[in-house]
Every structure is written in structure tokens, then in C-alpha cells.
Amino acid sequence: MSISDASSGRRPRRPLFQKYFTALFIAVVVPLLANGASEAWFGYRDQKEMLSQRLRAEAGSAADKIQAFLDEITGQLQWTVQLPWRDGSDERHRFDVLRLMRQLPAVIEVMLVDGNGVERLQVSRANPDIVNSGIDRARDPAVEGARSHRIWYGPVTLYFGSEPHMTVAVAGARETYGVTVAVINLKLIWDVISAIHVGGSGDAFVLDPAGRLVAHPDISLVLRGEDDPAAARLKELQQATSGETVEGRDAEGRAVIAATAPIRGPDWTAFVEEPASEAFTPLRAALWRTGFLLLAGAIFAAGLGYLLARRMTGPIHLLEQGAAAIGAGRFDQKIDIATGDELEGLAQRFNEMAVELALSQERSERIARLKRFLAPQVAELVDGSEQEALLDSHRAEVVAIFCDLRGFTSFSHAARPEEMMGLVQEYYEALGSIITSYEATLTCFMGDGLMLLLNAPVPCPDPALRGVQMAMEMQVAVQRLMSGWRERGHVIGFGMGLAKGPAIVGRIGYEGRSDYTAIGNVVNLASRICGAAEDGQILMDAAVAAEIGDALPLVPLGSRMLRGLTETVSLFSVRPTAPNLTKLPPGKVLAVQRNAWQS
Amino acid sequence: MTVSRRTVVAAALASLPARAFAQAAKIYRVGLVSVGAPDTTVLSPAMAKEFAKLGYVEGKNIEFERLAAQGKLDRLPGFINDLVAKHVDVIVTASYPAAAAAKERAGSTPVVVTFSGDPVATGLAASLAHPGGNITGVSEIAAELSTKRLAVLKEAVPSVHAVAVLWNADDFGMTLRYQAAEVEAKRAGMLIVPLGVHAPDDFDTAFLEMTKKPPDAILMVTDVLTNLNRKRVIDFAAEHRLPAIYEYANLVHDGGLLSYGPDQRTIFERAAALTDRILKGAKPANLPLELPSRFELALNLKTAKVLGLSIPESILVRADDVIE
Numbered sequence: 001m002s003i004s005d006a007s008s009g010r011r012p013r014r015p016l017f018q019k020y021f022t023a024l025f026i027a028v029v030v031p032l033l034a035n036g037a038s039e040a041w042f043g044y045r046d047q048k049e050m051l052s053q054r055l056r057a058e059a060g061s062a063a064d065k066i067q068a069f070l071d072e073i074t075g076q077l078q079w080t081v082q083l084p085w086r087d088g089s090d091e092r093h094r095f096d097v098l099r100l101m102r103q104l105p106a107v108i109e110v111m112l113v114d115g116n117g118v119e120r121l122q123v124s125r126a127n128p129d130i131v132n133s134g135i136d137r138a139r140d141p142a143v144e145g146a147r148s149h150r151i152w153y154g155p156v157t158l159y160f161g162s163e164p165h166m167t168v169a170v171a172g173a174r175e176t177y178g179v180t181v182a183v184i185n186l187k188l189i190w191d192v193i194s195a196i197h198v199g200g201s202g203d204a205f206v207l208d209p210a211g212r213l214v215a216h217p218d219i220s221l222v223l224r225g226e227d228d229p230a231a232a233r234l235k236e237l238q239q240a241t242s243g244e245t246v247e248g249r250d251a252e253g254r255a256v257i258a259a260t261a262p263i264r265g266p267d268w269t270a271f272v273e274e275p276a277s278e279a280f281t282p283l284r285a286a287l288w289r290t291g292f293l294l295l296a297g298a299i300f301a302a303g304l305g306y307l308l309a310r311r312m313t314g315p316i317h318l319l320e321q322g323a324a325a326i327g328a329g330r331f332d333q334k335i336d337i338a339t340g341d342e343l344e345g346l347a348q349r350f351n352e353m354a355v356e357l358a359l360s361q362e363r364s365e366r367i368a369r370l371k372r373f374l375a376p377q378v379a380e381l382v383d384g385s386e387q388e389a390l391l392d393s394h395r396a397e398v399v400a401i402f403c404d405l406r407g408f409t410s411f412s413h414a415a416r417p418e419e420m421m422g423l424v425q426e427y428y429e430a431l432g433s434i435i436t437s438y439e440a441t442l443t444c445f446m447g448d449g450l451m452l453l454l455n456a457p458v459p460c461p462d463p464a465l466r467g468v469q470m471a472m473e474m475q476v477a478v479q480r481l482m483s484g485w486r487e488r489g490h491v492i493g494f495g496m497g498l499a500k501g502p503a504i505v506g507r508i509g510y511e512g513r514s515d516y517t518a519i520g521n522v523v524n525l526a527s528r529i530c531g532a533a534e535d536g537q538i539l540m541d542a543a544v545a546a547e548i549g550d551a552l553p554l555v556p557l558g559s560r561m562l563r564g565l566t567e568t569v570s571l572f573s574v575r576p577t578a579p580n581l582t583k584l585p586p587g588k589v590l591a592v593q594r595n596a597w598q599s
Numbered sequence: 600m601t602v603s604r605r606t607v608v609a610a611a612l613a614s615l616p617a618r619a620f621a622q623a624a625k626i627y628r629v630g631l632v633s634v635g636a637p638d639t640t641v642l643s644p645a646m647a648k649e650f651a652k653l654g655y656v657e658g659k660n661i662e663f664e665r666l667a668a669q670g671k672l673d674r675l676p677g678f679i680n681d682l683v684a685k686h687v688d689v690i691v692t693a694s695y696p697a698a699a700a701a702k703e704r705a706g707s708t709p710v711v712v713t714f715s716g717d718p719v720a721t722g723l724a725a726s727l728a729h730p731g732g733n734i735t736g737v738s739e740i741a742a743e744l745s746t747k748r749l750a751v752l753k754e755a756v757p758s759v760h761a762v763a764v765l766w767n768a769d770d771f772g773m774t775l776r777y778q779a780a781e782v783e784a785k786r787a788g789m790l791i792v793p794l795g796v797h798a799p800d801d802f803d804t805a806f807l808e809m810t811k812k813p814p815d816a817i818l819m820v821t822d823v824l825t826n827l828n829r830k831r832v833i834d835f836a837a838e839h840r841l842p843a844i845y846e847y848a849n850l851v852h853d854g855g856l857l858s859y860g861p862d863q864r865t866i867f868e869r870a871a872a873l874t875d876r877i878l879k880g881a882k883p884a885n886l887p888l889e890l891p892s893r894f895e896l897a898l899n900l901k902t903a904k905v906l907g908l909s910i911p912e913s914i915l916v917r918a919d920d921v922i923e
Binding site: 095101105124128159160161162163219 | 719726727728743746747750783873881888889890893894912916
């Protein structure tokens with residue numbers, strides 16, 4: 001089918017599917033994206049806040065554990081400064097130290113200093129004890145520190161450049177109780193630090209104020225001494241810390257998030273660290289979820305867009321085809337859409353339109369046909385009142401009017417074709433408007449002549465008078481034309497003849513080509529009278545004249561034998577130029593006629 | 600955002616099970632070399648137990664090549680050559696001679712040393728923090744511990760004056776310990792009877808010496824050679840009613856009177872831990888030598904009773920291991 005080919009061959013610039021998909025995709029994706037972005041952002045913030053809180057809590061707990069390790073030692077050391085140094089108390093002091101060292105493996109050396117700052121005893125795990133060396137330790141920073149702060153923590157030193165040791169000193173409540181100075185092997189904090197686990201694979205470590213690694217689950221890292229590159233990274237982490245959490249790299253080079261807490265006594269810092277990859281696992285899960293939802297949303301939008309577009313394009317194609325069919329004049333084609341929505345309504349309107357168009361076209365065709373022989377207003381009237389029965393053959397009293405040009409045949413031989421056709425055109429145009437205004441029925445053209453009817457198919461009052469008045473106007477109009485023609489040297493005349501009498505009128509012809517005509521003696525008579533009329537003359541038979549009566553000044557010409565007739569005919573003429581006071585305006589005539597038909 | 604895509608990918612790759620399988624499938628091979636008898640020091644079940652604690656199951660993911668020289672030092676180079684030829688992953692040595700042989704011959708094979716005295720003093724390693732080469736392990740606190748032992752002995756038995764020192768004169772690390780004891784004896788006004796041994800047969804000579812001129816007590820510098828002959832020494836001490844001090848608690852369990860020294864179990868534990876680190880890819884150069892952090896004073900009161908000694912309170916109070 002050519003129509004559907006034409007419609008499907010034209011691809012839309014932006015198909016519906018594309019538009020629906022875009023709209024739906026945006027409708028689905030924009031909220032999802034907004035949600036995803038906000039979830040990611042707030043999730044990140046919450047996660048970071050939670051992480052920060054958790055890590056800080058862990059750092060505090062780690063610091064507490066380290067502090068507890070140190071407090072255990074200082075607490076035990078306090079027991080060694082509970083008694084004043086008197087004669088005979090040396091042995092007791094020594095026993096205190098020996099017991100302490102048995103309990104605390106981290107303590108590797110203890111020195112007791114009496115109230116006068118004199119060293120009384122030194123006990124070491126590696127060396128023989130030194131009793132009453134008498135060395136004055138009063139100026140020893142440890143002794144001085146302990147005396148002023150009760151507990152003094154020395155700096156971290158590296159034993160043989162490897163093991164971190166620290167000196168701790170505690171002073172008794174009274175000066176006479178003396179001071180105990182102990183060297184602690186910090187390697188043993190490993191038991192504490194390695195037991196701290198942060199999250200899945202996070203851990204804890206401790207730095208001293210100089211950034212030196214004091215404790216770490218990887219003991220080898222601690223023992224590597226100064227200037228170890230891995231430990232230096234931890235120092236960098238310490239420098240980056242600003243109270244909150246800090247992001248950096250740990251000794252193994254992992255990206256970590258760390259939090260710190262101070263260990264007050266020795267002014268160390270406890271760090272807890274968690275690998276960033278681990279810390280943000282829930283956030284990553286949220287991002288994956290959003291990504292998945294976006295994908296699902298896109299698929300959903302595509303699917304829905306496809307379905308909706310299909311539901312729309314099907315009926316639209318039908319409508320398109322229907323419109324094409326109507327355009328091609330096939331009004332009988334129905335558009336069958338049962339979607340129950342506006343499209344169905346639209347299809348119904350299309351169908352109705354097709355019916356109306358069909359009717360309208362039929363009518364206009366009909367009127368066009370009527371206009372072939374009826375004045376346009378009469379044609380409309382006849383069609384509008386559905387009185388086409390008027391066109392059926394019947395017998396009627398008609399006034400037949402004939403007119404033709406004289407000398408036209410000789411002119412047509414002499415004249416150039418264009419000139420001749422121009423002249424004929426002028427002639428018919430002049431007559432046409434008059435015929436139309438008098439609502440006369442044109443039955444046929446015969447070269448330069450015309451046959452007109454009055455009172456058929458539509459009856460009119462005073463058909464004879466109307467006919468003569470029309471004839472007079474026609475004569476005047478043609479005479480005016482002819483004066484021009486004569487100036488151009490064309491000798492052409494115009495005569496008219498009218499007759500009144502019964503005739504059979506009706507439409508004759510075949511499919512699509514029909515004419516309205518009258519058959520009867522009156523037609524023949526009118527034709528003959530016309531033939532008898534001279535240029536400028538309007539001749540009529542007695543029946544016409546009788547009907548006109550006094551309405552117009554008629555001139556009886558007496559009986560004449562006309563060519564082709566067996567009997568004489570009495571003829572009358574009317575002065576074509578005579579002014580006509582009784583002439584009725586055409587509109588008024590119609591109004592009367594309309595009333596007549598309606599009644 | 601601090602979580603870079605690279606981090607995520609790296610984390611994902613790290614968690615790939617394939618690697619874990621690969622690790623599980625691998626069977627590590629560790630050479631254990633001792634100068635002494637089988638089932639002692641690093642060849643002992645106590646050492647194997649420390650590996651087990653780290654998740655190693657013998658025959659499943661670890662295999663040990665146990666080599667005991669039974670006191671024959673000339674076998675050590677051959678042992679190390681064998682282990683290198685067998686491409687073991689790590690060589691763990693006990694004693695200075697074994698460590699020295701490994702340092703000389705192990706090439707690129709990592710070596711974990713134990714019971715080898717002070718590796719820095721003996722020149723096995725450059726420093727504790729950066730041992731250098733392929734050597735790491737557990738150092739023993741410098742020779743000074745001998746002075747402490749002498750002091751403990753003197754405190755436990757105050758009447759002691761002349762102390763016979765038995766040591767493996769072929770082991771440089773042990774000789775350093777003897778020398779430290781000699782210095783301390785001079786300081787404390789005691790007398791040292793040096794009884795250096797080179798081979799098991801030398802013990803008879805040493806015993807003869809002590810029989811001829813009995814000392815007040817014995818200090819046995821404990822290395823693989825002396826440890827191999829510990830029974831003879833302990834029996835001799837009991838027979839001649841001589842108080843004696845050793846280095847490790849196991850000798851006190853065997854009937855020795857006293858011992859003072861690093862906790863052996865801790866040494867095994869640290870040696871196993873360092874071996875584990877190396878098996879998992881750490882470079883020995885990044886693993887500092889570790890000093891023993893726990894010391895143990897063991898006392899056998901049964902032996903004391905036999906000897907008719909009353910151990911003073913100051914010794915009892917610090918004894919970590921007392922055999923009643």
C-alpha cells in the first residue's frame with residue numbers, strides 16, 4: 001500500500017521512543033543520582049565522623065593500655081620507696097628490688113638512692129649487684145626529676161642502637177625514703193601493643209616526642225633504630241596529626257587513617273591506624289549500590305520507554321495511515337483504535353471528519369453539477385433544500401430565450417483566433433452576469449448563441465416579464481460591447497427571441513455529464529423568433545407579450561411566417577433601450593421564490 | 600575522597616583467594632643445624648612447638664632438615680653446603696660455629712642464628728639494628744652475663760672462693776664468656792680455675808684436674824659441647840659435692856644446682872618468629888637481631904639438700920624456677 005509505505009518510509013527525526021526513554025531515564029536517574037550523591041556525601045561524612053570517633057576511642061584505649069603498662073611499673077617502684085633509709089634497712093630495700101624485678105621482666109636495672117642522694121644499691125639482670133657504691137646521685141636528672149615530680153620519665157634511648165630503653169624514677173613520699181631509678185626495656189610493651197587490634201587489620205603503635213618508634217606490633221621495626229625509612233613514615237604521620245584523625249601511609253606503605261591519643265607520663269603518643277580501604281568499606285558498598293540502582297534504573301526506563309512508545313506509535317501509525325487515506329479521498333476507510341484514551345477519541349474524530357468530508361465533497365460536486373446550468377445561488381438553494389426532484393423531468397410552462405450574434409461566422413473566418421476567442425469571452429462574461437442575476441437557467445451554448453429558460457426548474461413569478469427585462473439588459477450590454485467591436489471594424493449584430501409555452505424539462509445526459517434542457521415546441525419557436533430578430537431587436541411571441549401586458553411598452557409587429565414553421569406567428573418587439581421602472585430587484589424575486597417553495 | 604580507585608583495586612587484589620591458595624600449597628623447607636646432639640636446642644621439640652604455634656604443620660606446609668653435628672665441628676661446613684644445595688628457604692643455626700659456617704657458606708640463603716653468643720662481638724653481624732648480609736636471629740646478651748652468674752653463685756654459696764670454669768675453648772662466643780667471668784672474679788676477689796675443653800674427651804681431663812685440686816664450685820659456660828656432656832658434669836658435681844651454676848634451666852632440671860640465663864623458650868619463640876617473617880618474604884637485612892628479654896634463675900632445692908646447702912632468702916626470692 002502506497003500510503004503506509006510513504007508514512008513508514010519517512011523516519012521521524014526524534015522518535016517517540018527516544019523522547020520517552022530520555023524523559024523516563026532522567027526521571028529515574030536524576031533522583032537516583034541525587035540520592036546516590038547525597039548518600040555518598042553524607043555517608044562519607046558520617047562514616048568519617050564515626051570512624052574518627054571510633055579511632056579516637058581506640059586511640060584513647062590504646063593509650064590507656066600503654067599507660068597501664070607504665071603505671072604498673074611505677075606503681076611497683078613506689079613500693080621500693082615506702083621506707084626511710086636507716087641502719088639495717090638495706091637488706092629490706094634489696095629484697096623489695098629483687099621481688100620487683102622478678103615480677104616485672106621489663107625492668108632490667110634498678111638503682112636505689114637514699115634521702116641524701118647517695119646511691120645505695122644497683123641491681124641489674126646482666127651484672128652483679130653493686131651495694132653501697134656511695135656515688136652521689138643527687139644531681140642525676142632522674143633523681144632530681146623524681147624529687148620534684150614524684151615520677152620522672154626519661155627519654156627513650158636505644159640500647160646498642162637497637163632496643164628502646166627508658167629510665168623511670170620515682171620518689172618516696174618523704175625525702176628520706178629516697179628515690180628509685182629503674183631502666184625499662186620497652187621492647188616488652190610489644191605484649192601490650194600486639195594485642196591491640198583496630199578493625200579488621202588495623203593496629204596501634206607508639207611514638208615518643210622525637211618521633212622515635214617506641215612500640216609497634218612489628219618488633220623488627222622498633223629494633224631497626226634511628227633513621228629507618230619505614231619508621232620515618234610514621235613520624236610524618238605524627239607531624240600531620242592535628243588532634244583529629246589523619247590520613248597517611250603507615251610503615252608498610254598502606255594508606256591508613258590514624259588517630260592519636262597522648263600518653264601523659266612519658267609524653268608519648270599512641271597511634272591507632274586502620275587501612276583506608278577497610279575503613280571505607282561500607283561507603284564503597286553504598287556507592288556500588290547506587291551504581292547498580294542507576295543501571296537498573298536505566299534498564300527500567302528503557303523498558304518502560306519502549307512499552308509506552310510502542311503503545312503510542314501503533315495508534316499514531318494508524319492515524320497517520322488514516323489521514324493519508326483521507327487525503328487521498330478514500331473517506332470510507334475507518335481508523336480502528338480501541339485504546340480507551342485520547343487517541344481513541346482522536347481516531348473517532350478522524351472517522352467523523354472523514355464522513356463529513358465525504359458528505360461535503362459529495363455536496364460540492366453536486367452543486368458544481370447544478371451550477372453548470374443554474375445560477376450559483378439557485379444551485380445552492382436547490383441543493384440546500386434537497387429539492388433535486390425539481391430536476392426530474394416534468395412538464396412546465398417555460399419561457400425560452402434564444403440569442404445569438406449576427407455576422408459572427410464571417411468574422412470568425414477573418415479574425416485571428418486569439419482575437420475571436422477574446423471577443424467571445426467578453427461577450428459571454430457580459431451576458432453571464434446578467435443571466436446569473438436574473439437566475440435564468442442556461443441549457444446550452446451553441447457557438448455564439450445561448451438558450452435560456454425561465455420558470456424551470458425553479459418556478460418564478462412573471463417569467464415573461466423577467467425574461468424580457470433580462471433580454472433588454474443583455475441587449476444593452478452586448479450593444480455596448482459591439483460599439484467597441486465596430487470601432488475595431490468588426491461588423492457584428494446581436495438578436496434575441498423569446499417564446500412562452502409548455503415544454504418537458506429535465507436533466508438529460510449520462511454519469512457525470514448531464515445537462516438540463518427543455519424539449520417542446522416553445523423551444524423551437526423561440527429559436528425561430530431569435531432567427532428572425534435583427535441586430536438590436538428583441539422579439540417575442542404572443543404568449544410572452546400577453547403576459548407582459550402593459551408592464552413594458554411592446555410593439556406588435558403582426559403575424560409573420562417564420563422559416564421552418566408551418567403557421568404564422570404574431571411577433572412583438574420591445575425597445576431595448578427603454579427604461580424599465582417596474583423592474584424588480586433580483587434578490588426580491590428570490591425571496592418570493594423561496595417563500596413559494598417553502599409553502 | 601581519600602579512597603582512590605587504586606586503593607580499592609589493590610585491596611580487592613590483595614583479598615584474592617588465589618594468593619592464599621598459593622601460600623597454602625607451598626611447603627617451606629627449613630634447615631635446622633646444631634653442633635650438638637639431636638633433640639637439643641633448635642632440633643628440640645620445644646622449637647618445633649614454636650613453629651606449630653605460628654601455624655606450621657610439619658609435612659603439610661613446612662619440612663625440617665635436622666642436622667646434628669654431635670660435637671664434630673668439621674661436619675658443619677658440609678651440613679651448610681647440603682642445605683644450600685637442597686635450596687632450603689631458611690637455615691636456623693644453634694651455636695657460634697654453626698652460625699660462622701652458615702655465614703661463610705650459606706650465600707643468599709637467609710640464616711637465623713641462636714645460641715651463638717653475641718653475634719656483634721663475634722663479628723657475625725655488623726650491628727643489632729642492621730645485621731647486614733643474610734643473617735638475623737637471637738643474640739645473647741653480651742658475655743657480661745657470666746659475671747652475673749658468678750655473683751649469683753657467690754650469693755647462693757657465700758663460702759665459694761675458687762671457681763672452676765668449664766667452657767668450650769673452640770667456641771669464640773664461649774671464650775668471651777669465660778673471659779668476662781675471669782674479670783669479675785678478679786674484681787670480687789675470687790679465684791678462677793680455667794678448664795677449657797675442645798672435645799668430649801677433654802672432660803675427663805677437666806674432672807681429673809678438679810679431683811686433684813678441688814675448686815669450691817663450678818661455673819659451666821653452656822654451649823653445645825658442654826651441654827652434650829652435661830650429665831657427666833652434673834654427676835661429677837654431685838659426686839664431689841660441688842655447687843655449680845649453669846646457663847639454662849634445663850640443666851637444673853637435670854640435677855644442676857643453679858642456672859641463670861635467658862629464657863630458652865623465648866629464644867625458640869623469637870627464632871621461629873624471625874624464620875616465619877623470612878618465609879613470608881621479609882629480608883633478613885630488615886630484621887634486627889633480637890636480644891633476649893627474659894631471664895630466668897632456676898634453682899634445684901633437691902640438689903641443694905644433697906649438697907647440704909641452705910640457700911639464702913635473697914636467691915629464693917628471685918628464683919623463677921624452683922625444683923623442690
